[in-house]
Amino acid sequence: MDFSRSSEVELKYKQTRDFASAELNGDVIERDSNSVFPIELWKRCAEHGVLSWFMPEAYGGGGHSALTTSYLLEALGHGCCDNGLTFALGAQLWSVQKSILQFGTTDQIERYLPGFMKGTIKGAFAITENGSGSDAFALTTTAQRDGDSYVLNGEKCMITLAPVADVAIIFAVTNPDAGQWGLSSFLVDTRTKGLRQSDNIPKMGLRTVPFGNITLNNCRVPVTCLLGSEGSASSIFNYSQSWERSLVLAPQLGAMQRLIDQSITFSKQRMRSGQSIGKFQSISHRIANMRIRLETSRLLLYKTAWLLDTGKQSVTEAAIAKTHISEAFVATCSDAIAIHGGSGYLTETEVERQSRDALGATIYGGTVDIQRNIISGMLGV
Amino acid sequence: MITIDSIKKYVTTTLLEGHTDPLEEDQDLLISGVLDSINVMKLAGYLEQECGITIPPEDIVLENFSTLEQMHRYVVERTGMKPGV
Ligand SMILES: Cc1cc2nc3c(=O)[nH]c(=O)nc-3n(C[C@H](O)[C@H](O)[C@H](O)COP(=O)(O)OP(=O)(O)OC[C@H]3O[C@@H](n4cnc5c(N)ncnc54)[C@H](O)[C@@H]3O)c2cc1C
Numbered sequence: 053m054d055f056s057r058s059s060e061v062e063l064k065y066k067q068t069r070d071f072a073s074a075e076l077n078g079d080v081i082e083r084d085s086n087s088v089f090p091i092e093l094w095k096r097c098a099e100h101g102v103l104s105w106f107m108p109e110a111y112g113g114g115g116h117s118a119l120t121t122s123y124l125l126e127a128l129g130h131g132c133c134d135n136g137l138t139f140a141l142g143a144q145l146w147s148v149q150k151s152i153l154q155f156g157t158t159d160q161i162e163r164y165l166p167g168f169m170k171g172t173i174k175g176a177f178a179i180t181e182n183g184s185g186s187d188a189f190a191l192t193t194t195a196q197r198d199g200d201s202y203v204l205n206g207e208k209c210m211i212t213l214a215p216v217a218d219v220a221i222i223f224a225v226t227n228p229d230a231g232q233w234g235l236s237s238f239l240v241d242t243r244t245k246g247l248r249q250s251d252n253i254p255k256m257g258l259r260t261v262p263f264g265n266i267t268l269n270n271c272r273v274p275v276t277c278l279l280g281s282e283g284s285a286s287s288i289f290n291y292s293q294s295w296e297r298s299l300v301l302a303p304q305l306g307a308m309q310r311l312i313d314q315s316i317t318f319s320k321q322r323m324r325s326g327q328s329i330g331k332f333q334s335i336s337h338r339i340a341n342m343r344i345r346l347e348t349s350r351l352l353l354y355k356t357a358w359l360l361d362t363g364k365q366s367v368t369e370a371a372i373a374k375t376h377i378s379e380a381f382v383a384t385c386s387d388a389i390a391i392h393g394g395s396g397y398l399t400e401t402e403v404e405r406q407s408r409d410a411l412g413a414t415i416y417g418g419t420v421d422i423q424r425n426i427i428s429g430m431l432g433v
Numbered sequence: 434m435i436t437i438d439s440i441k442k443y444v445t446t447t448l449l450e451g452h453t454d455p456l457e458e459d460q461d462l463l464i465s466g467v468l469d470s471i472n473v474m475k476l477a478g479y480l481e482q483e484c485g486i487t488i489p490p491e492d493i494v495l496e497n498f499s500t501l502e503q504m505h506r507y508v509v510e511r512t513g514m515k516p517g518v
Contacts, residue, residue: 155491189470230464233495284494290474291490363487365478367471429471432450 055354061120065127069306071100072131080134080260084405087252087259089216090137098171102128102141107149111165118295118357122302126350129303130310133402135409136260138303143212143416144168146296148175148221152239155280155288160239164219176217178208178266179289185210186422188223189232189286193268195224200275202226202238204246204268212416214264215252217242222268223285235285238277246271257408294366297374297417298356304381304413305353308346311388311406315339318392329391338387345380352376368430371423378413378420385410435483437505443479444501448472458502463495473498484508 057065076093083090097103106121107113116124129138149168152160152175167173184190193206204224214220220240227234242249250264280288316339319330329335352373359366385407389396396403414420437458445452448468462468468476476498477488486508497507 154489230495231466232470233463280491281494284491286470287490287493290470290493365474365481367474367478426471429469430475432447 053355053358055119055358057120057123061123064124068100068102068124068127069131072128074131076132076134076137081399081402081405083134083260084136085259085399087254087262089252089260089262090134091216093134093137094141094174095171097128097137097141098169103145103149103171104169106145107153107165107169111161111169113165113169118299118360119354122299122353122357125299125302126305126309129306131306132303133307133310133406134260135303135307135406136258138307139258139300139409139412140213140261142300142303143177143296144175146299147177147292148219150295151177151221151237151279151288151292154291155237155284156239157276159276160279164239167218173218174213174216176211176213176220176266177292178211178214178220179223180210181207182209186419188289188418189235191223191225191235193222193224194228195222195226195236195238197226197275198272201272202275202277204238204240204271204273206268208266208268210253210263211266212261212263214266215249215262217249217266220247220266221279221288222266223289226282230283232286233283235289236282237279237285237288238273239279240268240271240273240277242266244271244273256411257405258412290367293417294370295360297423298353298360298366298370300417301349301374301377301381301413302353302357304377304410305346305350307406308342308349308381308384311384311403312339312342312346314403315342315388315391322393335391338391342384342387345384349373349377349380368427371418371426371430374413374417375420375423375427378410381410381413382407435480435505435508437501439483440476440480440504441501444468444476447479448475456501459500461499462501463499476504480504480508484512486511 105114105116105124109115132138152164179188181191195202195204222238222240225234226236246269248267252262253264319335320328322329356366356369356373359369388403392401392403395401441456477493481488498504
């Protein structure tokens with residue numbers, strides 16, 4: 053394993069962090085409290101290269117490895133205080149763009165990838181339904197073959213970017229007798245007749261990313277919309293989840309670094325009982341624990357990214373990384389609030405928002421319980 | 434060289450520890466649910482390691498993984514090996 057970085061990548065890290073802190077944070081408190089999606093900032097991130105770093109050079113991307121890309125996403129999260137924005141960028145990159153790249157036809161790749169990279173179109177990954185979440189393959193949306201088309205019916209829930217997506221990967225049953233092997237996925241243009249996108253559904257954190265439902269009512273799509281072969285959706289899901297689980301939390305490493313920096317500054321300035329609170333062991337040990345969590349999270353993420361780059365199976369490592377980093381972020385936010393005392397509870401300090409944002413990561417992409425099921429299952433338990 | 438028997442042995446002793454019914458070579462293991470999602474991933478990992486190949490995710494479909502026979506045929510094709518017994 054080699055996590056060393058070239059001087060160009062280090063420079064890109066600094067440029068990305070500086071770009072993010074200078075351009076992406078302006079009105080983040082208002083955006084969060086009004087659940088506003090910063091579409092112009094999404095485009096700025098695309099212009100900066102966030103949605104292209106990992107894409108192959110042949111398609112106009114940067115051709116970076118997963119390891120380098122995660123390091124740059126960490127820089128984005130270090131500079132950008134809007135976790136909703138960084139989460140949504142990662143969700144599109146790893147679950148939508150990567151799936152199309154791996155399973156799409158040349159036509160599908162050429163149709164969608166340039167727009168994603170430029171930030172002119174947005175994509176959603178839609179598997180969850182009211183009746184199926186952790187048991188994702190129990191979904192009931194159907195896609196019935198009818199000549200040269202499929203007709204889709206059903207409803208997808210809690211889908212990141214659903215209200216604003218231009219295209220969605222929709223998972224549906226094509227062969228009801230084959231269980232998970234009878235599922236297929238479709239690349240559906242959201243302007244297609246019979247598809248309806250809900251308005252944004254309010255949520256606890258990550259409020260700057262729109263989130264909602266997609267309803268399909270006799271939505272007819274040509275067979276060319278099939279992503280991969282018929283019956284391959286469970287493989288597409290497992291594959292894309294390995295990538296998403298591993299790498300979507302990369303910006304959280306930067307966010308954890310930000311919280312550590314903020315907590316150190318505060319603990320040195322805040323005077324109580326005639327000394328800075330950093331002199332109290334209760335505070336300094338919290339900061340030490342935050343640092344330990346960041347270090348272990350980094351190592352897990354870099355290892356998983358490295359494994360993905362080698363093409364080796366990383367099911368267990370992805371589940372471990374997802375579980376550890378999401379829980380580390382939650383614990384780090386709690387520590388940051390405790391260090392800040394009452395002011396940590398105030399909106400203006402911006403720590404409470406991180407804490408609300410952090411909890412989402414223990415749920416999306418498969419809850420931490422499901423990740424533990426995967427880890428123990430891979431151990432034969 | 435990987436054989437149908439070695440795949441069968443891995444499936445019965447490692448994946449389905451304690452499985453007593455004999456597995457037929459042409460028996461469906463996927464739709465019937467004999468192998469769950471995690472077992473399929475473990476099996477793919479095992480075949481990758483044993484045969485020195487990388488199995489792309491698009492190949493993990495019924496046509497290649499439904500029966501012991503199909504799995505064996507798939508790895509034989511991928512590695513260019515002579516079929517073992
Ligand atoms: C911010 C956010 C973004 C999301 N984005 C998307 C998206 O883009 N696309 C998409 O398709 N979905 C998305 N989701 C949905 C997400 O994937 C599901 O919420 C998640 O998989 C859990 O499913 P559920 O909500 O139905 O909970 P349930 O499955 O009902 O689980 C409820 C509780 O039971 C536990 N549980 C359930 N089954 C088991 C089990 N077998 N073993 C142990 N514990 C179990 C769970 O861990 C949880 O604690 C998003 C969710 C959030 C919060």
